[in-house]
Amino acid sequence: MQQQISVKLLPYAAASHPDILQAAASALGVATTRITGYNILKRSIDARSRQVWYLLTLQVFVDEPYYHQSFTPIAYPSLPATATPVIVIGAGPAGLFAALRLIEAGLKPIVLERGRDVRTRRRDLALLNRSGVVNPESNYCFGEGGAGTYSDGKLYTRSGKRGDINKILQIFVQFGADEKILYEAHPHIGTNKLPHIITAMREQIIASGGAVHFEQKVTEFIINNEQLQGVKTATGATFNAKHAILATGHSARDIFELLHRQEILIQAKPFALGVRVEHPQALIDSVQYHSAVRGEYLPPASYSLVEQVEGRGVFSFCMCPGGIIAPAATSPEELVVNGWSPSKRNNPFANSGMVVTVDETDFVPFADKGPLAAMYYQQMVERRAFSAGGGRFVAPAQRMTDFVQRKVSATLPECSYVPGVHATDLFQVLPAAVAQRLATAFVAFGKKMRGYYTADAILVATESRTSSPVRIPRDGDTLMHPQIKGLYPCGEGAGYAGGIVSAAMDGERVAVAIAAL
Structure with missing residues (x-):
């Protein structure tokens, strides 16, 4: 017979075939010798308590031949010359x-x-x-x-x-x-x-x-x-x-x-705009996994944060554990940053977009651009960022705590952004409605996620290509x-x-x- 079950395992056990087999046998009340195999249907991490667990959903084969769960690949046809x-x-x-x-x-x-x-x-x-x-x-x-x-x-x-x-x-x-x-x-x-x-x-x-x-x-x-x-x-x-x-x-x-x-x-469309935030990955690991050392059986930790500030959402976007901040500009003299991670997520930093929703009220100065108003607003901020960085896609940056306290950072922490960073007052780069809400949200996030609000975190501007400014x-x-x-x-x-x-x-x-x- 086949049974679908859920099991809860410590990280080291979730990486061990014998331990998964034993957990499945215990859940089903059968001897391990009766289990011919299993397929993992779903795997997730539960880090809500002090002890971190893996949650596995398994398809278990008992007293019958095991087969690997698979899917039928699509057989793409050869198109005739007359194909539309x-x-x-x-x-x-x-x-x-x-x-x-x-x-x-x-x-x-x-x-x-x-x-x-x-x-x-x-x-x-x-x-x-x-x-x-x-x-x-x-x-x-x-x-x-x-x-x-x-x-x-x-x-x-x-x-x-x-x-x-x-x-x-x-x-x-x-x-x-x-x-x-x-x-x-x-x-x-x-x-x-x-x-x-x-x-x-x-x-x-x-x-x-x-x-x-x-x-x-x-x-x-x-x-x-x-x-x-x-x-x-x-x-x-x-x-x-x-x-x-x-x-x-x-x-x-x-x-x-x-x-x-x-x-x-076409139509102007609201989007979101802000900065990319980078912390040491070890700090995020310690906060999320409640331990000074992550260990070999857990992946680099991620996070998801959201806060309502003065009627607008402030939220994390495209979180990259073990990642790198990259220059994502598409034109000269416009600075945009994004994040990415390799498959192993083994870089020493964790970065995420932290953005604020912007809407039609923000685009009023560009009303004469019609449906392109949001796009021109976006472009304005990117040009400010390029200028503030000093050129060559060096990015304006600030320690998180200095940003909230409205002072230019005397020094900046090490950062993964290859073109380099330049200490700047980001309140002079970002629109006031965005900067003020970000500052409020960072303090609130520090209360939700102890250790997040820190001088060891660097803000790099600007994260502005979260979605299209046009529909x-x-x-x-x-x-x-x-x-x-x-x-x-x-x-x-x-x-x-x-x-x-x-x-x-x-x-x-x-x-x-x-x-x-």
Whole structure:
């Protein structure tokens, strides 16, 4: 027989097959010799009490042959030469998963990516980190795999109603991710492993008869009688198709401007803005695990914090245990930071975005920009940060306690941000509504999580690309733009996702809508 059970184990026991086997036998009231094997269905950590536990959900085989729980890989077909083309603008998670789903449906994806492939893209990132030179078309946000490729690879989401999360994870495994992501409560691939997975996806698209074109930035939508006919790119190339999925990500400001210029409806959208906070990982471990030493059986600890301050949410975003702060700018003289972690999460620092919601009242100074008002507000703060850092993407920074006390830090702690940091009064960089709420929230977080509010924590500005500052509307049923037939806004850049998994699910959803026509 097969039984599904839950067991609670100490960290060392959760890493031991004999201990898991004994726990399963005790839970079922049978001898260990009767258990032929088990599959882990879910694994999470419970650190609410002084003693830290692993919680495991197991599928246990008793008195019958064991088989490894698996899934059936998708057999992507070879497309005929006559397959209907669909343009996919952007090779981030929304675009790639849309392309794969189109192939399943017998449609030919033509993927247009403004940036470079993952391998070439690494050189552009190295130049940005070491020399302070940003390639506007190939950076942490633009290029094969999108922002997620070099931004940690966290795969957990609360958007379960938007699609099949398990299918998304299984596809990642099919293309090379570790099977552990299928049962970990907070699955994570790692920036060092994602490029190989993304490359495998691209190779599958091409092998099936689809096309992937790099360094093809869309500069015009070809429209006739409110029907999409195709697109033109910066190279002068024209790609013709009656359907296009617009999955360009939250930082493609030129696309927002293009849509506005062509009088295609877009809307300003609230987002969140703040700083990236970095602590020593050992400090976060000691706070979360209630121990001076984490030990070898527990992963670097993470945290999630939220506080309401004067009617607005202040919350942690994209927390990266054992991570690094990276320059995520897409244009010269605009400073944006983000965080990432390798698969082992073995760097000595823990970083997280700490942001405040901003809304229409903040965008009033840019009212003349119409639906681009939020985008210009975002850009204003990024330019302030660049100027405050002194250039070359050196970031303005401040100790957390000094920020709250409104004094420039005499010294700064060691920081993972490679271009370097410069001591600054961040109240002069961030909008007052954001800075004041952050200062209040840091003190409150220190009471919720003892040790969090400390002079050993450094704030690095600015974390501003939390989500798109523009929403591209679409019909709730057809998922098509309400004005332009055949144009399908998709993913984070259109305002319909927030993270790798939700973007991938939205890409699949749009592909299914096109296939159903």
